[in-house]
Amino acid sequence: MCNYNFDNFEMWEEPNSLNSWEKIITRYLNRLKRPPTLPNVRYNQDEIVEELVNTTFPKSIYNASDPVTSYMMLDITGLCPEDYFRRNDKFGMAVGMEGRFPLATKMFIQYCMNISSKHKIGIGKDDTKLLPKKAYKGILPNSIITKKKTGWTVPAREWAKQNMDGKLVSNAYKRSQERKDSHNIHGLDIQSKALIPAWMVKDWATKYQLIKE
Numbered sequence: 067m068c069n070y071n072f073d074n075f076e077m078w079e080e081p082n083s084l085n086s087w088e089k090i091i092t093r094y095l096n097r098l099k100r101p102p103t104l105p106n107v108r109y110n111q112d113e114i115v116e117e118l119v120n121t122t123f124p125k126s127i128y129n130a131s132d133p134v135t136s137y138m139m140l141d142i143t144g145l146c147p148e149d150y151f152r153r154n155d156k157f158g159m160a161v162g163m164e165g166r167f168p169l170a171t172k173m174f175i176q177y178c179m180n181i182s183s184k185h186k187i188g189i190g191k192d193d194t195k196l197l198p199k200k201a202y203k204g205i206l207p208n209s210i211i212t213k214k215k216t217g218w219t220v221p222a223r224e225w226a227k228q229n230m231d232g233k234l235v236s237n238a239y240k241r242s243q244e245r246k247d248s249h250n251i252h253g254l255d256i257q258s259k260a261l262i263p264a265w266m267v268k269d270w271a272t273k274y275q276l277i278k279e
Contacts, residue, residue, distance in 0.1 A: 087128040087136070091115050094140045104267055105250050106278045134183035142175060238265075 084090050092115055109117075119125065127139045151167060158165040168174075186196055192214065199211050226235035271277055 084133040084137075085130075087119065087123075087125050088115050090128070090133055090136050091118055091123055091140065094137060098263075104271060104276065107271075108276050108278050129179075132183055134187070135179055138183070139179065142179075146170065235261075 084093060092111065095111065095114070122144055123140060127136070127143060129136045129139075151165075151170070154167075155165045181197075187194055188196055192212070194215055203211060224230075226233075
């Protein structure tokens with residue numbers, strides 16, 4: 067909860083571009099380098115931002131004096147509970163385990179968010195997680211302290227290439243190609259790195275009727 071990705075360094079260099087909650091949310095929506103495209107979408111970006119402010123990202127979590135912390139709050143409020151926590155809970159329950167996330171308590175999150183982001187992130191792209199790095203310096207090996215940040219991505223494409231997934235990805239791809247609701251989304255290709263995110267966008271577009279007829 068106390069660090070974020072490299073996009074934050076650019077944010078500090080462009081403070082005027084993030085001087086409102088709406089601008090921060092817009093930046094968050096465009097954070098992917100190669101986002102799946104969604105042609106003929108029913109709503110424009112300003113309408114989507116307005117809906118998010120009214121429903122998911124209220125202005126009460128916006129900290130005007132620390133836009134980077136505000137940016138982090140978008141992940142904590144949206145991505146973590148809707149993706150990471152829900153996914154980990156499903157995976158755990160599939161083998162009879164119930165997940166617990168002690169660092170995700172509201173009290174601890176609020177404590178972390180009250181610490182200025184400049185105490186958490188340095189001036190270089192590898193200067194993340196500064197607080198735990200300083201706390202454990204001399205206790206943990208430097209190979210751990212200086213290890214680069216890694217995500218939680220499942221290597222689904224690598225598993226599929228080696229048929230370690232029982233043809234799960236290829237069969238799902240085949241079924242998706244047989245349906246007529248692809249919406250011409252870029253990335254819906256079995257060889258594409260964006261295949262799974264593109265699938266997610268396609269499902270959202272279908273479920274929430276985002277495409278113009």
